[in-house]
Amino acid sequence: MGKNTDVRASDASLYFIPVTTRVPLKFGPETLTSVTCARVCMTVQDSAGRSAKGWGETPLSVQWVWPSALSYEERHAALKEFSVRLAQRLKSFSTSGHPLEVGHAFQEGPLRDLFSDFNRARAGREPMPWLAALVCCSAFDIALHDAYGMLHGVPVYQTYDRRFMNRDLSHFLKPDEKSPVSFEGRYPGDFLVFPRPDQLPAWHLVGGKDLLDQSELTGSEPDDGYPVLLPDWIQRDGLKCLKVKLRGNDPAWDFQRLLHVGRIAMECGSDWLTTDFNCTVTEPAYVNEILDRLLREQPRIYGMILYVEQPFPYDLEANRIDVHSVSARKPLFMDESAHDWRLIELGRSLGWTGVALKTCKTQTGALLSLCWAKAHGMTLMVQDLTNPMLAQIPHVLLAAHAGTIMGVETNAMQFYPEASRPEAEVHPGLYQRRAGQVDLSTLRGAGFGYDVERIKRPLPSAAVAFR
Numbered sequence: 297m298g299k300n301t302d303v304r305a306s307d308a309s310l311y312f313i314p315v316t317t318r319v320p321l322k323f324g325p326e327t328l329t330s331v332t333c334a335r336v337c338m339t340v341q342d343s344a345g346r347s348a349k350g351w352g353e354t355p356l357s358v359q360w361v362w363p364s365a366l367s368y369e370e371r372h373a374a375l376k377e378f379s380v381r382l383a384q385r386l387k388s389f390s391t392s393g394h395p396l397e398v399g400h401a402f403q404e405g406p407l408r409d410l411f412s413d414f415n416r417a418r419a420g421r422e423p424m425p426w427l428a429a430l431v432c433c434s435a436f437d438i439a440l441h442d443a444y445g446m447l448h449g450v451p452v453y454q455t456y457d458r459r460f461m462n463r464d465l466s467h468f469l470k471p472d473e474k475s476p477v478s479f480e481g482r483y484p485g486d487f488l489v490f491p492r493p494d495q496l497p498a499w500h501l502v503g504g505k506d507l508l509d510q511s512e513l514t515g516s517e518p519d520d521g522y523p524v525l526l527p528d529w530i531q532r533d534g535l536k537c538l539k540v541k542l543r544g545n546d547p548a549w550d551f552q553r554l555l556h557v558g559r560i561a562m563e564c565g566s567d568w569l570t571t572d573f574n575c576t577v578t579e580p581a582y583v584n585e586i587l588d589r590l591l592r593e594q595p596r597i598y599g600m601i602l603y604v605e606q607p608f609p610y611d612l613e614a615n616r617i618d619v620h621s622v623s624a625r626k627p628l629f630m631d632e633s634a635h636d637w638r639l640i641e642l643g644r645s646l647g648w649t650g651v652a653l654k655t656c657k658t659q660t661g662a663l664l665s666l667c668w669a670k671a672h673g674m675t676l677m678v679q680d681l682t683n684p685m686l687a688q689i690p691h692v693l694l695a696a697h698a699g700t701i702m703g704v705e706t707n708a709m710q711f712y713p714e715a716s717r718p719e720a721e722v723h724p725g726l727y728q729r730r731a732g733q734v735d736l737s738t739l740r741g742a743g744f745g746y747d748v749e750r751i752k753r754p755l756p757s758a759a760v761a762f763r
């Protein structure tokens with residue numbers, strides 16, 4: 297028997313908001329110059345007929361979710377079409393419960409069915425990856441969690457316990473067979489940080505096309521009042537943490553890039569680096585040799601590397617690479633591979649030591665992955681999908697409650713800062729980095745604390761709506 301706090305989705309609207317970058321962002325072999333953000337407004341209803349609206353948003357980052365030789369437009373159109381079909385499928389989904397329970401049931405059933413049907417219809421063409429399906433689903437899932445908090449007048453993160461949930465974590469998770477961990481009688485709230493911090497260290501992304509010093513200027517850079525060179529970003533925002541995008545197939549370039557960024561970091565007062573190879577490495581020796589050379593030749597820069605992020609192909613089941621030799625050198629974090637706790641379990645057995653969580657894989661999935669990873673002693677980080685506008689808010693809240701290794705990655709203010717101007721009027725600390733941090737102190741009240749009524753953003757016509 298359920299609780300009187302249980303809800304079901306009663307209607308939803310889907311909007312597509314186009315955003316153009318001010319400078320290009322390189323993802324492995326591809327470059328992002330624009331993105332479509334999927335925004336969802338969902339209404340939930342309880343058994344007494346009470347209702348409330350919630351909001352969710354995610355960038356449909358084509359190059360990240362679906363690396364391929366297919367044209368960008370074919371993949372982009374497929375993600376938008378899948379999002380529309382997902383909204384339509386949600387119309388007939390009548391399951392009620394806590395949003396984590398409803399979200400999990402939808403992802404394990406209708407979403408997988410829809411994904412299979414969608415790729416069956418693409419027979420003869422490259423199938424869409426499951427990661428893309430999760431990203432399309434995430435805006436709906438985030439909106440579901442927000443609406444639940446709004447209906448009950450409480451912040452979302454205060455609902456992840458036995459007072460609101462019908463089932464404990466043992467319904468969703470199974471521990472490693474070799475581990476003494478048990479999820480019986482435990483809830484997500486048992487693994488979260490309370491009270492949450494209101495300030496978080498902010499990681500700046502040094503993209504593969506980002507300019508490092510004046511010798512790289514061509515005269516074609518944007519003249520829009522925002523920094524262009526890395527030292528200027530560090531000085532303006534007080535940055536202490538730099539994430540370095542690498543190629544993963546050019547060891548000489550990767551080493552020199554780390555060397556160049558590391559020297560700028562030391563000169564400008566930044567303390568920490570991470571390396572992101574974007575899933576392009578196929579042999580652990582590639583990463584090991586770069587790290588070992590840094591240790592020999594530049595031990596200080598080696599010491600500044602806090603962790604290594606996802607060097608290897610994201611399809612972990614098809615690429616079961618033993619990575620213990622890498623994690624023996626530096627903490628090694630799953631990102632694209634960490635679709636859910638089952639893959640995290642597989643990754644842990646192969647030698648991965650940490651998990652980079654993302655709300656774009658759904659709020660539900662991120663929470664369950666967080667709980668499994670923490671219970672098994674894995675370290676956490678929360679990584680960005682260059683989240684602008686509303687997408688930034690659940691993203692930073694997850695980091696604040698997760699207890700990460702160091703703050704949160706946040707880079708929308710680098711690549712499309714003007715896109716979030718209406719949201720920044722209400723939550724200024726979230727859309728700028730000062731003294732190397734973002735400020736969450738304006739996020740108060742029910743749901744995710746968007747305060748959406750005060751955000752003066754005109755929306756395009758809905759791509760789909762149901763009632």
